[in-house]
Amino acid sequence: MENMELKNFWEQIKSELIEVLPESAHPWIYPLEVSGYDKGVLTVVTGQLMGRDLLRKNHYHQIVETIKKFSGNNNSDIVIIYDERAAKSLKRENEKIQKRTLENKLKEQAMENLSNMQSASNLNLKYKFENFVVGKTNEFAYKVAMAVAQNPAKKYNPLFIYGNAGLGKTHLMQAIGHYTIFNNPKLKVKYTKTEDYVNDFISNSRNSKDTVENMSKFNKKYTNIDIILIDDIQFIESKNKTMSQMQHTFDSLYNKGKQIVITSDRIPKDIPTLTAALCSRFEMGLMVELTPPDLDTRIEIIRKLANDNDLKYTEDALKYIALNFDKNVRELEGAFNKVSAYAEMTNRPLDINLAGEVLKCKTGTDKVSIDKIAQVVAEYYGVDLKDIRGTARGQKVSLARHIAIYLAREITGQSFVNIAEYYNKKHTTIMFAHDKIKKELPLKRDLTESVREIKQVLKVI
Numbered sequence: 087m088e089n090m091e092l093k094n095f096w097e098q099i100k101s102e103l104i105e106v107l108p109e110s111a112h113p114w115i116y117p118l119e120v121s122g123y124d125k126g127v128l129t130v131v132t133g134q135l136m137g138r139d140l141l142r143k144n145h146y147h148q149i150v151e152t153i154k155k156f157s158g159n160n161n162s163d164i165v166i167i168y169d170e171r172a173a174k175s176l177k178r179e180n181e182k183i184q185k186r187t188l189e190n191k192l193k194e195q196a197m198e199n200l201s202n203m204q205s206a207s208n209l210n211l212k213y214k215f216e217n218f219v220v221g222k223t224n225e226f227a228y229k230v231a232m233a234v235a236q237n238p239a240k241k242y243n244p245l246f247i248y249g250n251a252g253l254g255k256t257h258l259m260q261a262i263g264h265y266t267i268f269n270n271p272k273l274k275v276k277y278t279k280t281e282d283y284v285n286d287f288i289s290n291s292r293n294s295k296d297t298v299e300n301m302s303k304f305n306k307k308y309t310n311i312d313i314i315l316i317d318d319i320q321f322i323e324s325k326n327k328t329m330s331q332m333q334h335t336f337d338s339l340y341n342k343g344k345q346i347v348i349t350s351d352r353i354p355k356d357i358p359t360l361t362a363a364l365c366s367r368f369e370m371g372l373m374v375e376l377t378p379p380d381l382d383t384r385i386e387i388i389r390k391l392a393n394d395n396d397l398k399y400t401e402d403a404l405k406y407i408a409l410n411f412d413k414n415v416r417e418l419e420g421a422f423n424k425v426s427a428y429a430e431m432t433n434r435p436l437d438i439n440l441a442g443e444v445l446k447c448k449t450g451t452d453k454v455s456i457d458k459i460a461q462v463v464a465e466y467y468g469v470d471l472k473d474i475r476g477t478a479r480g481q482k483v484s485l486a487r488h489i490a491i492y493l494a495r496e497i498t499g500q501s502f503v504n505i506a507e508y509y510n511k512k513h514t515t516i517m518f519a520h521d522k523i524k525k526e527l528p529l530k531r532d533l534t535e536s537v538r539e540i541k542q543v544l545k546v547i
Contacts, residue, residue, distance in 0.1 A: 121167065125161075220383075234345060244371040245347045248351065249375050250351060252415050259349050266312075274311040276308065280322050287327075290304040308335050314345070318350065353373060355369075379415060379418075384411070387418060425440060425444050467483075492524065
């Protein structure tokens with residue numbers, strides 16, 4: 087027989103044997119591989135020594151009768167050969183199967199834990215690392231959060247993430263929780279909003295005959311865990327008793343080597359009435375700021391939303407939305423959802439005409455020009471516009487020029503070539519200036535404040 091014909095012949099016999107032999111024999115039948123067929127004698131190979139012996143002893147006649155049925159040869163016979171190479175191969179395959187089985191069990195357990203935690207702690211399943219769009223302004227915070235998730239309490243403890251509303255603080259925090267539960271389900275993770283922590287404390291600390299027992303349960307609830315995620319810590323201000331309890335929770339977790347992650351809309355020292363003790367504890371780890379996403383990141387955020395929902399769109403529509411909603415991600419997503427809903431309801435394409443009709447915004451270039459930006463930046467830094475557009479090399483002029491170039495790109499969305507024409511420079515020089523400011527913004531708070539103040543003057547925030 088040809089190889090393919092022999093293989094099909096054997097598969098027919100094997101299928102029949104699975105039907106006629108008891109289930110106890112199936113594990114010995116499945117691994118058998120056909121080796122040859124000559125003058126009515128079928129040769130098969132196995133890597134299971136015990137399987138060979140049991141099949142010969144208990145099922146030889148049934149196997150031979152099955153071969154006769156399909157071959158039409160009454161002189162049919164079978165030879166079962168044990169092969170060490172096949173045994174090694176089978177062992178490796180079994181090890182792979184066992185590993186996959188264990189991994190699947192761990193994943194199932196993780197998914198069950200994830201579901202339970204999401205239900206108990208109000209975690210949003212879309213707030214995972216894979217759903218977080220990374221750009222220049224949030225790349226550092228993303229990498230730090232991932233490092234914490236992969237090695238909790240090893241460094242960056244506590245991790246304090248701060249920034250204005252709608253920039254992704256909760257997303258990154260919850261992503262740490264989801265990652266930990268899925269990849270290390272043995273660890274206990276708890277997510278809580280500060281407001282819920284406060285209410286929980288007040289409820290359990292009220293004077294009653296069960297106060298001691300209730301507070302004991304409260305302490306176990308918040309300290310018998312491996313990673314705690316505390317959202318919007320600024321809401322603890324002015325609550326002296328709760329701050330004292332929070333200090334106890336913090337110290338208990340930290341001294342046991344547990345990971346603490348906190349978010350806030352401002353740095354600890356800017357939270358009124360926050361005790362010096364808590365302030366120092368929050369600042370003892372790593373503080374990371376999230377700032378508004380740049381134009382490219384905003385476009386990528388809404389592009390991902392469109393792709394996730396299988397929506398057809400034009401690039402100019404995405405850019406139009408991104409140019410006009412630059413304060414935070416929440417506002418940006420809201421604008422996109424409004425346009426996409428209108429497109430779906432009216433069965434119209436998601437293009438710039440529809441976006442303009444629904445949002446009624448001017449385009450970025452209509453709102454502010456490259457020249458207007460340069461004028462405002464020059465006035466802000468007290469330098470001449472001609473120096474910014476010229477070749478002057480002073481430190482203040484160079485900084486003003488770089489910021490003006492950065493803002494021209496971010497606000498107007500104009501190409502580097504167009505901006506280069508205005509400044510009479512090579513577009514590679516413009517790209518360098520733009521990227522320099524982009525990289526420095528997350529690292530220099532005074533630079534961030536200057537950019538924000540200039541944007542306020544330009545009325546683009």
